[in-house]
Amino acid sequence: MRFLVGLLATAAILIGLFELHEGCRELDVTQAVVGETPVTIFRRQSAPPAPVVVIAHGFAGSQQLMQPFAETLARNGYIAVTFDFLGHGRNPVPMHGDINEGLTITAALLKELTDVAASARKLPGSDGRLAMLGHSMASDIVVRYAQAHPDVEATVAVSVFSPVVTPASPRNLLVIVGALEPAMLRNEGLRIVNLTAGGTASPGETYGHFSDGTARKLVLARGVEHIGVLYSHDSMVEAVRWMNAAFGDRPQGEVDSRGRWLALMFAGIVAMAWPLSAMLPAVSPSPAGASLGWKALMTAALLPAIATPLLLWKMPTDFLPILLGDYLTLHFLLYGALTTTFLVYLRKRQPPTAATTFAWTRVAIAAAAVSAYNILAFGLPIDAYVFSFLPIPARLPLIAAIACGTLPYFIADEWLTSGIESRSGAYALSKLCLLLSLAMAVALNPMKLFFLVIIVPAILLLFLAFGLISRWSYAATRHPLPGALANAAVFAWAIAVTFPMIVR
Incomplete structure (x- = not known):
């Protein structure tokens, strides 16, 4: 069975990688730098002069997240330009300012976009015309740029929130919102289009006229949320149609469909971990862990979940140059310390049992193997096709600092969730309690921690993938430590490379 799963997993990985690579086979993709801002240019091979579309990512994103739009627009005859904002991805320059005040950071991001756009206008093959596309945080930035530069023919605002939109500015504005996104974003899209529609706006209808720049439309991308909207077929098709309406039809090309191939590839990577786990050394002669009954398990899971956000509510949590990473570090640290305290208390109340021995050398070997698989097997394709995952030097100390919280x-x-008598739903219960704990933290301090809400789908996927791998690691080694060390490493890595660097 392991051999068969390994074969199927290999096939899934290879097919996914092949299809993802084929997506840019007919494109010229080049890297550049504007100042210190990393930039990527997408264009069709041997294409005639074309308009340029500058594409900006959202909070905690990077230019890889915007590849679906970039490749789609490039296949359809445009020159697409993506880049990493200050403090994001591989941009070595941090953001400066208070994220809650906003004006300083907005001005800095707008200046950076202005520099990138000025460079993009001069690209070989550009016909001098320009359009903008931005997601989430960047939706407001591209709107402000287009308002300051009336020659921008069209703007696409994805998951938009921008208080500066007027009935006629920016020119020809398309709003795309995922149908599963929070109602506040759908309502914001309707508000913006209603400025032109006179209060009668409906999703899917175009109001105003492209000729005088007043065209407005709201599109609800079916079945997707805040990140899924960047991979939606609806999003790709509507963006191309909008650009064609503003600039005139371009040579037709396919729209990006990487979502299914990414899912196939990552499913293969997760599945491959099961047959490979059989190669891990046995660490303990018998399954180690707390082996708690439901009553004790519920208590141990719920108490830290409730206590942690309450204890951190008024504490200063701005000590790392990475937005939200410092709070998450403290949340993990305190949560782990409280759980450990409860486990020690329980152990003292239980009758003595035979000590479980294990070999530290084997723990180190198993933990290193699982960590390397988690970081490399997932990290390399993530960095190529999803978001920036390979850290720049400035982020390496942040990984070590955040690991001080994820390790405990x-x-x-x-x-807590392991042992010879562990309950089958223990892992799911403990992760649900952590998510509830983070939700409580956001509710207590929404101004500072609101952005945690948008990463919940990503956290769920990480828990699912790495939870399975840690369970298979436990089955092979009979000890929870290798999987725990590997999960702590990959979560610290993911937080450190994802959230923006900031100097307050």
């Missing part, structure tokens, strides 16, 4: 949490959590 995952060691305590893996021990």
